[in-house]
Amino acid sequence: MEVTRTRVDDLRVRQLRAQQMLRGELAGADLDEFVEERLLFTKLETAQNWARKNCLFPLGFGLACCAIEMITVIGSPRNDLARFGAEAIRFTPRQADLLILSGRVSIKMAPIIRRLYDQMLEPKWVISMGACASTAGMFNNYAVVAGADKFLPIDVYVPGCPPRPEALIYGIMKLQDKIMGEPDMGWRERYRAEGTEELA
Amino acid sequence: MPDATGLELIAQRVRTSVGDEAVTGTIFQRGQATLEVAPQAVHDVLAYLKQGDEEPWTALMSLHGCDYLPDEPRLAVHYQLLSMERTDRLNVRTRMGIGEAHVPTVIDLFPTANYHEREVFDMFGVVFDGHPDMRRILMPEDYEGYPQRRDFPMGGEPVLYTFNEGKYPRWYD
């Protein structure tokens, strides 16, 4: 069968080409062209990060009122975390990679959270959801640890009391950008702040 | 709520059955009746109110403490009684100073007082004699101090403004 060298833009035409490839009818230069059109070159780290960011496993962990909003994000049909690939909640820290600290961290609970965090395997990220986990929130007193970043490295802080589900999803999207390696998302060019990167 | 005269009658009946020095006062304010009793007589008074009185108060709804600093005697334990048959509430209060913060437990009369008494002990340091499990319930087990007393500091972190941010060392200093 004669094979013509035309640009394949139409979907039906592409489907037919794919069928030809699968049947083994393409050969030589046609096959090379077919493959080159569908090939993506990237670094291994980028591919790895892309896979990681689209498949976060949150740890099922909720402390207080922000946990209600977190369950709404995970469980409600309206704001749904499954769109971002993160619907597989793992309740054991050995299998999870995202710890969403939702709620106030009291002094009795802090060592337990640290233990959970230590039990998680690399790579792991922490989102501090709500005002009480980021700072003390409104509970600046004897019983609350003023911010979980006193004992945990935190990647994204989501303010709010409690933050709306959309706000939490925005925080997760920011975390996804951070995993990809572009945490600033272009503001350095916009504000001409090149040279302010922290290399640590 | 029993009205003012009803409260006086209750106080009279308690005095006759438990003893004169048991009841130290009555307060009727804003429609709420409070019977003030001496600390060591609490168990007898509540036993009488639950079983012996002609209008018994069968349910203990809440047991909480309060610190009346600078008013002496400082510490107080409040017992909020409810009668479901007559839909009536009565508050029984006992006040004591810091040095004599011991009250007999009422757990045999009202088993619901278990956690409440532990919480009052945790927060105010009032020891309930006869409680089977007198230890801290909300704070960590080895915490020192009784947080809800008025002279216990609020704790927490100081809020940094520009005028005082130089005074507090940060974690990266």
Next chain:
Amino acid sequence: MTEQFDPLEVPYRERERSVTMERMGEQPVSGTEALVEGDRHDELFTINIGPHHPATHGVLRLLTTLEGEVVRDVKPIIGYVHTGIEKSCEDQQYWKAITFVERMDYLAYYFNAMAYCMAVETLLDEDVPPRAQYLRVAHMEINRIASHLFALATGALDIGAVTMLWWGCRERDLALDLFEMSSGQRIHTRYFQVGGVIEDIPPGWEKKVREFTKVMPKRLDQYLDLLDRNEIWLRRLKGTGVISQERALELGITGPLLRATGHPWDLRKAMPYSSYEHFEFDVPIGVHGDNYDRFKVRIEEMRESCRIIDQALDGLPEGPWITSNRKVALPPRHELATSMEALIHHFKLVTEGFRVPPGEAYAAIESPRGELGCFVVADGSAKPARVHMRDPSFVNLQSLPEMAKDSLIADFIACVAMLDPILGGIDR
């Protein structure tokens, strides 16, 4: 060949019997004896369920002593989310303390604010205008529905009926939309203020609420269709976690747990507050006091709440939505431009807050979990001297060891699910 001890030759049960501890001295429940004669479990195994566990509804730690699969003793350990709210309130003005108090029982935020506002209004001897009372009732009943929905959603998730989680959250989003429309926040709206509500309802609110109450009973029927004829659901809930009425009264249990045992104690009917006596509604009660009755009581309470909301909106009176006593409530904004007095009142209220004459008051309401009481001590200044909430979950938790004794772990988890503990209220 010498006699070698080969571990694989030892029967499996022998290997397990490493430490023998004293028995607890009671006879096991019939049906849970070991199947092989003479092969009792002498070993009691103490395990920690929580504070991080999928089924504990927050950070509740349960120190469980098991004999095989049978729970012999449970000790709940709480305090992992203790925030010192009561002490923080002593440092805030009265109207600022409303936001603190709301965050205690974080599913029933309107109820916390209501109990506190009722106590402060008792101390101030303040009257709440009828429109504010009806609006308070409407918001509280919508919150009751939302709270019961969440309790059922997570409870059913624990027991295994995962669909209920999606459906419960879906309906709950409708209720939270109503809150967002009236006050701007979905959760922890500081809508109730001392003397009334902070703002009147916007124009489209009534219509949306009526749509909600029209759709809600049909959804409840949908839930019952899913769950009520499911053999697994019925077998897991019926007959488990039984507590008798006398024991429940002794333990101070109120709310759906007490009503499931058959005692019709409901503060909305017994000691009505905030014009609940104007509404006609029934109080559902159960018969056996087991988990199934608690589930049914909650479903029926949601139906009754829809009725109350409809009646409240039907009879919503015109008038002010907050007390007109300018010493307690902020004056409306348009007055600030014309009246000097209003400006001074506004200034004093915002900077210092209103002062409350010395006294103590205890106000109790019926929250979705039971009797929620608030005890406020005022000493004449602008800040309360003591705020204490009698939280229903704190008291209901004392019934857990009795409910769970001599039951299997799965029944025990169902007990925790249907007990509906809210750790924010327990720990405060």
